[in-house]
Amino acid sequence: MKKALIASTALVLTAGIAAADVTISGYGRTAVDYQEDRGDGQEDTQISSRVRLNIHGTTSTDQGVDFGARYRIQWNQGDAGVDNVAPGQIYVTSNGLTVAVGNVGTAFDNAGLIYESEIGLISRSYGNAQGDFYAYSSTGYGDDNGDRLGVAVEYSVDALTARFSYVDPDQNTTDSTNEELGLSVDYQWNDIALSAAAVKNAAGTADADKYFVGAYYTMPGTDNGIGLNYIDEDSDADNYGTTIVLYGDYVVAPMTTVSAYVANNDADGNETDTAFGIGARYDLGGAYLAGSLERNYEENLRGDFGVRFDF
Amino acid sequence: MKKALIASTALVLTAGIAAADVTISGYGRTAVDYQEDRGDGQEDTQISSRVRLNIHGTTSTDQGVDFGARYRIQWNQGDAGVDNVAPGQIYVTSNGLTVAVGNVGTAFDNAGLIYESEIGLISRSYGNAQGDFYAYSSTGYGDDNGDRLGVAVEYSVDALTARFSYVDPDQNTTDSTNEELGLSVDYQWNDIALSAAAVKNAAGTADADKYFVGAYYTMPGTDNGIGLNYIDEDSDADNYGTTIVLYGDYVVAPMTTVSAYVANNDADGNETDTAFGIGARYDLGGAYLAGSLERNYEENLRGDFGVRFDF
Amino acid sequence: MKKALIASTALVLTAGIAAADVTISGYGRTAVDYQEDRGDGQEDTQISSRVRLNIHGTTSTDQGVDFGARYRIQWNQGDAGVDNVAPGQIYVTSNGLTVAVGNVGTAFDNAGLIYESEIGLISRSYGNAQGDFYAYSSTGYGDDNGDRLGVAVEYSVDALTARFSYVDPDQNTTDSTNEELGLSVDYQWNDIALSAAAVKNAAGTADADKYFVGAYYTMPGTDNGIGLNYIDEDSDADNYGTTIVLYGDYVVAPMTTVSAYVANNDADGNETDTAFGIGARYDLGGAYLAGSLERNYEENLRGDFGVRFDF
Numbered sequence: 032m033k034k035a036l037i038a039s040t041a042l043v044l045t046a047g048i049a050a051a052d053v054t055i056s057g058y059g060r061t062a063v064d065y066q067e068d069r070g071d072g073q074e075d076t077q078i079s080s081r082v083r084l085n086i087h088g089t090t091s092t093d094q095g096v097d098f099g100a101r102y103r104i105q106w107n108q109g110d111a112g113v114d115n116v117a118p119g120q121i122y123v124t125s126n127g128l129t130v131a132v133g134n135v136g137t138a139f140d141n142a143g144l145i146y147e148s149e150i151g152l153i154s155r156s157y158g159n160a161q162g163d164f165y166a167y168s169s170t171g172y173g174d175d176n177g178d179r180l181g182v183a184v185e186y187s188v189d190a191l192t193a194r195f196s197y198v199d200p201d202q203n204t205t206d207s208t209n210e211e212l213g214l215s216v217d218y219q220w221n222d223i224a225l226s227a228a229a230v231k232n233a234a235g236t237a238d239a240d241k242y243f244v245g246a247y248y249t250m251p252g253t254d255n256g257i258g259l260n261y262i263d264e265d266s267d268a269d270n271y272g273t274t275i276v277l278y279g280d281y282v283v284a285p286m287t288t289v290s291a292y293v294a295n296n297d298a299d300g301n302e303t304d305t306a307f308g309i310g311a312r313y314d315l316g317g318a319y320l321a322g323s324l325e326r327n328y329e330e331n332l333r334g335d336f337g338v339r340f341d342f
Numbered sequence: 343m344k345k346a347l348i349a350s351t352a353l354v355l356t357a358g359i360a361a362a363d364v365t366i367s368g369y370g371r372t373a374v375d376y377q378e379d380r381g382d383g384q385e386d387t388q389i390s391s392r393v394r395l396n397i398h399g400t401t402s403t404d405q406g407v408d409f410g411a412r413y414r415i416q417w418n419q420g421d422a423g424v425d426n427v428a429p430g431q432i433y434v435t436s437n438g439l440t441v442a443v444g445n446v447g448t449a450f451d452n453a454g455l456i457y458e459s460e461i462g463l464i465s466r467s468y469g470n471a472q473g474d475f476y477a478y479s480s481t482g483y484g485d486d487n488g489d490r491l492g493v494a495v496e497y498s499v500d501a502l503t504a505r506f507s508y509v510d511p512d513q514n515t516t517d518s519t520n521e522e523l524g525l526s527v528d529y530q531w532n533d534i535a536l537s538a539a540a541v542k543n544a545a546g547t548a549d550a551d552k553y554f555v556g557a558y559y560t561m562p563g564t565d566n567g568i569g570l571n572y573i574d575e576d577s578d579a580d581n582y583g584t585t586i587v588l589y590g591d592y593v594v595a596p597m598t599t600v601s602a603y604v605a606n607n608d609a610d611g612n613e614t615d616t617a618f619g620i621g622a623r624y625d626l627g628g629a630y631l632a633g634s635l636e637r638n639y640e641e642n643l644r645g646d647f648g649v650r651f652d653f
Numbered sequence: 654m655k656k657a658l659i660a661s662t663a664l665v666l667t668a669g670i671a672a673a674d675v676t677i678s679g680y681g682r683t684a685v686d687y688q689e690d691r692g693d694g695q696e697d698t699q700i701s702s703r704v705r706l707n708i709h710g711t712t713s714t715d716q717g718v719d720f721g722a723r724y725r726i727q728w729n730q731g732d733a734g735v736d737n738v739a740p741g742q743i744y745v746t747s748n749g750l751t752v753a754v755g756n757v758g759t760a761f762d763n764a765g766l767i768y769e770s771e772i773g774l775i776s777r778s779y780g781n782a783q784g785d786f787y788a789y790s791s792t793g794y795g796d797d798n799g800d801r802l803g804v805a806v807e808y809s810v811d812a813l814t815a816r817f818s819y820v821d822p823d824q825n826t827t828d829s830t831n832e833e834l835g836l837s838v839d840y841q842w843n844d845i846a847l848s849a850a851a852v853k854n855a856a857g858t859a860d861a862d863k864y865f866v867g868a869y870y871t872m873p874g875t876d877n878g879i880g881l882n883y884i885d886e887d888s889d890a891d892n893y894g895t896t897i898v899l900y901g902d903y904v905v906a907p908m909t910t911v912s913a914y915v916a917n918n919d920a921d922g923n924e925t926d927t928a929f930g931i932g933a934r935y936d937l938g939g940a941y942l943a944g945s946l947e948r949n950y951e952e953n954l955r956g957d958f959g960v961r962f963d964f
Contacts, residue, residue, distance in 0.1 A: 052653040053366040055675040057710055059722030059743040061754045073825050078802055080755050082722045082741030084708065086395065088368055088653035093627035098651035100370030100393045102415065102424075104724065104738055108755065109800050109825070112737025112793025113724075115423025116415055119393030121370040123649070132372045133391050133419065171423025178420050180389050203384050203420070316715030338745070340720035342674040342710035363964040364677040397706065399679055399964035404938030409962035411681030411704045413726065413735070426734025427726055430704030432681040434960070443683045444702050444730065482734025489731050491700050513699050514731070 057084040061108075062152040062337025068329075079153060079335070080108040083169070097124045101134075105169040115171030118179075127187045135183035138194035138213035140166035142228035144245035147258050148278035148292040150310030151323025152337040157306035158276025158294035162264045164233035164241060165198045165211050178203040190219040200235035209235040215243075222249045239268035254288070255281050265298075272298030286314040301328040317341075368395040372419075373463040373648025379640075390464060390646070391419040394480070408435045412445075416480040426482030429490075438498045446494035449505035449524035451477035453539035455556035458569050459589035459603040461621030462634025463648040468617035469587025469605035473575045475544035475552060476509040476522050489514040501530040511546035520546040526554075533560045550579035565599070566592050576609075583609030597625040612639040628652075679706040683730075684774040684959025690951075701775060701957070702730040705791070719746045723756075727791040737793030740801075749809045757805035760816035760835035762788035764850035766867035769880050770900035770914040772932030773945025774959040779928035780898025780916035784886045786855035786863060787820045787833050800825040812841040822857035831857040837865075844871045861890035876910070877903050887920075894920030908936040923950040939963075 064079035082105070089099040103117040122131035139145070148158040165181070172179050180202040184195045198211040215228035224247045233239040247258035257279040264271035278292035291309040308325030322336035375390035393416070400410040414428040433442035450456070459469040476492070483490050491513040495506045509522040526539035535558040544550040558569035568590040575582035589603035602620040619636030633647035686701035704727070711721040725739040744753035761767070770780040787803070794801050802824040806817045820833040837850035846869045855861040869880035879901040886893035900914035913931040930947030944958035 053368075055366075055677075055708070055710070057675075057722065059710065059720065059741070061743045072827055074827055077824050078754060078804075080741065080743055082724065082743060082755070084710065084722075084724060086366070088366070088370065088395065090628045090651045090653045092629050092651075096626070096629070098370065098629050098649070098653075100368065100651075100653070102393065102395060102417070106724070106738070106741035106755075108802065110740060111796055111799040111801075112740050112790075114737060114793075115425060116417070116427070116738070118421065118423050119370070119391065119417035121372045121391055121393060132389060133393070133417075168423075171425075174422055177422035179422075180419065182389075202388050205383055205385055315718070317712045318714050318718070318720050338720070340712045340714075340722075342712045342720075342722070364679075366677075397677070399677070399681065399706065401939045401962045401964045403940050403962075407937065407940070409681065409940050409960070409964075411679065411706075411962075411964070413704065413706060413728070426736060427728070427738070429732060429734050430681070430702065430728035432683045432702055432704060443700060444704070444728075479734075482736075485733055488733040490733075491730065493700075514695050516694055516696055 052090055053086065053088045055084060055086050056342060057082065058339060058341045059083075060152060060337060060339035062335045064153065065332070065334040067331040067333070078108060079337075082106045095125065098122070099124070103167075103169050113170075117167075117169055118172060120167075129183075129185045131181075131183045131185075133181060134168050134172075135181035135196060135198075136167040137165045137181070137183065137196040137198060137211070137230070138215040139164050139196075139228045139230040139233070139241065139243065140213075141185075141194055142215040142226050142243055142245070143192070143217035144224060144226035144247055144258060144260060145228065145243055145262075147245065147247060148260060148276045148294070150290045150292065150308050150321075150325070151335045152321040152339055153323075153335045155323070155325070155333070155335075156276065156278075156292060156294070156308060157296075157325060157327050158260060158274060158278065158292050160241065160243070160262050160264060161271035161274060161296065161298065162233065162239070162241070162269050163236075164213070164230050165196075165235070176200060192217045198235070208232075209237050211235055222251055223247070224249075233269075236268050238266055240266045253282065255279070270298060272296050286316075288312045288314075296328060298328075302330050303328055363401055364397065364399045366395060366397050367653060368393065369650060369652045370394075371463060371648060371650035373646045375464065376643070376645040378642040378644070389419060390648075393417045406436065409433070410435070414478075414480050424481075428478075428480055429483060431478075440494075440496045442492075442494045442496075444492060445479050445483075446492035446507060446509075447478040448476050448492070448494060448507040448509060448522070448541070449526040450475050450507075450539045450541040450544070450552065450554065451524075452496075452505055453526040453537050453554055453556070454503070454528035455535060455537035455558055455569060455571060456539065456554055456573075458556065458558060459571060459587045459605070461601045461603065461619050461632075461636070462646045463632040463650055464634075464646045466634070466636070466644070466646075467587065467589075467603055467605070467619060468607075468636060468638050469571060469585060469589065469603050471552065471554070471573050471575060472582035472585060472607065472609065473544065473550070473552070473580050474547075475524070475541050476507075476546070487511060503528045509546070519543075520548050522546055533562055534558070535560075544580075547579050549577055551577045564593065566590070581609060583607050597627075599623045599625075607639055609639075613641050614639055674712055675708065675710045677706060677708050678964065679704065680961060680963040681705075682774060682959060682961035684957045686775065687954070687956040689953040689955070700730060701959075704728045717747065720744070721746070725789075725791050735792075739789075739791055740794060742789075751805075751807045753803075753805045753807075755803060756790050756794075757803035757818060757820075758789040759787045759803070759805065759818040759820060759833070759852070760837040761786050761818075761850045761852035761855070761863065761865065762835075763807075763816055764837040764848050764865055764867070765814070765839035766846060766848035766869055766880060766882060767850065767865055767884075769867065769869060770882060770898045770916070772912045772914065772930050772943075772947070773957045774943040774961055775945075775957045777945070777947070777955070777957075778898065778900075778914060778916070778930060779918075779947060779949050780882060780896060780900065780914050782863065782865070782884050782886060783893035783896060783918065783920065784855065784861070784863070784891050785858075786835070786852050787818075787857070798822060814839045820857070830854075831859050833857055844873055845869070846871075855891075858890050860888055862888045875904065877901070892920060894918050908938075910934045910936075918950055920950075924952050925950055 061080040084104040086102040101120040118134035120133040149156040178201040181198045196213040213230040228243040242263040245260040249256040262274040276294040310323030312321040318340035372391040395415040397413040412431045429445035431444040459467040489512040492509045507524040524541040539554040553574040556571040560567040573585040585607045587605040621634030623632040629651035683702040706726040708724040723742045740756035742755040770778040800823040803820045818835040835852040850865040864885040867882040871878040884896040898916040932945030934943040940962035
């Protein structure tokens with residue numbers, strides 16, 4: 032409580048301490064996005080763009096504890112504007128331990144290898160998890176989820192990173208049966224990266240439990256590698272089956288990486304159990320061109336080609 | 343009007359002069375918030391968080407007049423996202439005189455001592471004013487208040503600060519009976535701070551007139567002090583009664599301040615006329631921990647504990 | 654695809670490369686705005702304010718190609734808040750050629766002289782185009798226009814700037830009859846600036862075709878000048894007639910410019926075919942004062958006076 036009334040800045044809002052503690056980063060991307068049989072009356076070929084902005088305010092205490100707050104402003108092609116700045120996140124970090132509150136990244140979504148089979152400019156793969164679970168929300172939660180509360184913990188020491196997350200879909204209600212709990216662990220062992228994760232009541236759906244195990248081997252002295260992911264989404268509450276994806280990356284020329292995957296999903300209702308994709312990426316130094324072609328479980332083709340840059 | 347068409351940047355938006363003139367500041371906070379008998383089907387104990395971001399663009403003319411514009415982006419726990427960036431404010435400052443237009447801080451809300459009895463991380467006190475008046479709006483005005491217009495003037499000279507504010511709830515209509523007018527004065531006299539304020543048609547309610555007088559005495563050579571606030575909200579248009587609050591701050595150990603208050607409100611319908619609270623704050627240097635316990639006029643307990651940091 | 658799991662920042666969002674690549678600029682303005690016979694139950698005299706913020710993230714590749722992304726946050730007096738951050742824009746520039754995707758400036762709207770007869774603080778002229786065409790959207794597109802897609806190309810070489818733009822009101826539908834196409838060219842020849850533009854299916858209205866030709870002559874050795882604009886908005890789909898506006902600027906004293914125009918519009922339904930206006934602007938160095946008086950085609954008076962500053 033400040034008592035000094037001299038030189039009041041009351042009409043003038045709090046000025047803050049130093050702008051140096053606020054950083055803004057993000058990326059822009061735009062691509063041609065083809066989707067065979069996109070839907071009645073919809074163009075199969077469209078432009079897909081995104082602008083993402085992360086605003087990040089930080090401060091450090093005298094004891095070396097770091098505090099931070101985050102916002103994200105994200106626009107996707109098809110949005111009439113940015114309706115909502117994403118809900119805020121607050122975190123504290125010290126000695127490898129990070130605790131975050133609010134709109135947090137979740138343990139399952141942040142598992143180190145869970146999205147590693149993705150290809151193309153838009154970063155997609157049919158070898159990803161098929162169902163839902165909570166993640167950092169880049170836009171608003173939606174009107175029915177205002178009281179969503181997340182808490183996440185991450186601990187990193189040497190080659191190990193462990194994460195725990197808890198998301199209450201509505202912390203205001205006394206009903207507490209559908210809180211999502213997640214856990215993940217990443218470990219680097221020589222040229223092998225290992226990652227495992229589990230989530231209970233995924234996305235607030237009771238008994239929707241999911242499991243993930245993945246490994247990636249980098250060939251010594253190269254950036255080439257091969258990985259395998261196993262994702263189990265077959266529980267009492269959902270029937271997305273089990274997804275296994277084998278994928279790899281190969282540097283075919285300087286700045287040019289080709290990546291590919293083959294995925295198998297055994298859920299009922301698929302036209303075929305096998306999906307696959309191949310993509311290429313060319314690094315411009317500060318930006319990159321990328322494209323991909325994929326066939327999904329309905330045997331429809333999806334492709335993209337475009338450019339992305341980070342700032 | 344620029345006439346040069348060479349090197350047009352027409353597709354490219356106005357580039358601005360210097361990023362150095364834009365500062366971003368704010369704070370993050372998160373706390374456990376307990377409210378006895380919060381309401382049917384609602385959790386008494388919740389997490390309450392906030393991320394506030396102030397964006398402030400300024401420029402100075404050759405004559406030494408400073409112009410500025412402000413935005414605020416604020417998220418509170420329970421918001422599904424930031425629906426609205428707060429309405430803008432424009433101001434000009436010169437020689438201690440500031441004039442602001444738009445979403446302005448008001449004279450009554452900005453009176454130097456009016457919130458001085460607040461305690462805890464969330465900065466609350468039952469000794470505050472009980473009813474409504476206009477203030478700087480950290481979020482949108484709400485759909486029914488789009489045409490709200492504020493004008494505020496502040497003048498600071500030596501130990502004196504005086505403020506005047508005018509808020510028209512809807513400047514587009516010809517009806518002008520409910521415009522809020524406010525006035526406040528702060529004065530520092532040796533170890534004594536004095537503050538007084540009045541508001542007419544508070545929050546646009548005809549004849550809702552409110553008055554405030556407060557004083558704070560800082561014990562010489564210390565940061566300890568004691569204060570007394572008197573707030574009269576008993577008019578023809580509202581019946582919040584008169585609130586008197588006695589409060590004090592005591593530095594019990596390095597970095598540690600204990601604050602407490604006893605408040606009396608004589609409005610009809612209170613279970614009891616007396617509310618009180620005690621809080622403590624521990625400074626981390628760049629951040630602080632704070633907590634409080636309060637009992638309200640319905641004899642219900644409220645408590646908080648958490649951390650806040652500014653950036 | 655990054656494979657390193659050590660020192661994962663998964664809970665912590667992407668940190669970005671350098672804040673130096675993000676610039677924020679904008680302006681604030683506020684004015685008294687008088688409109689004779691504004692409407693039933695509406696005040697003729699109001700305060701009109703605006704705060705505009707441009708957020709601009711850029712990066713350069715090793716080959717010297719520049720990429721950028723933009724957002725705009727704009728509040729106008731009368732908005733209850735900033736409902737929507739404007740849809741994003743992504744662009745790439747190299748050797749004078751710029752290609753932009755998303756919420757783009759259009760060729761017709763960006764024609765170099767099309768708004769040159771504007772006067773006053775709010776920058777208005779009855780000699781402007783009377784009807785609609787697409788332009789960079791400072792706010793959201795509106796709920797019915799989420800799938801709007803724009804592509805714009807600009808090429809500058811020496812004294813010549815050429816622009817092309819394409820806006821699909823809804824790229825998701827297979828209907829493609831109402832896509833707006835625009836073209837404009839600016840050329841500087843000694844003391845004469847020339848500008849021409851055409852737009853087809855303006856604002857997505859089939860057969861709403863518009864044409865513009867303008868010239869501006871700057872008197873040698875001065876900032877005084879005179880211009881003439883011709884705008885044809887008389888097509889099968891709209892009946893805004895033809896607008897001719899003669900305008901000029903004269904530096905009457907240091908820092909002080911007086912501007913005036915006379916406009917003729919031959920559309921049916923006008924009370925009179927002639928509108929005119931006179932304005933003055935006083936440069937403060939970093940900010941300016943400006944005011945204007947205009948009479949429109951209904952013989953009603955409009956006036957403004959206020960201050961604007963850029964940051």
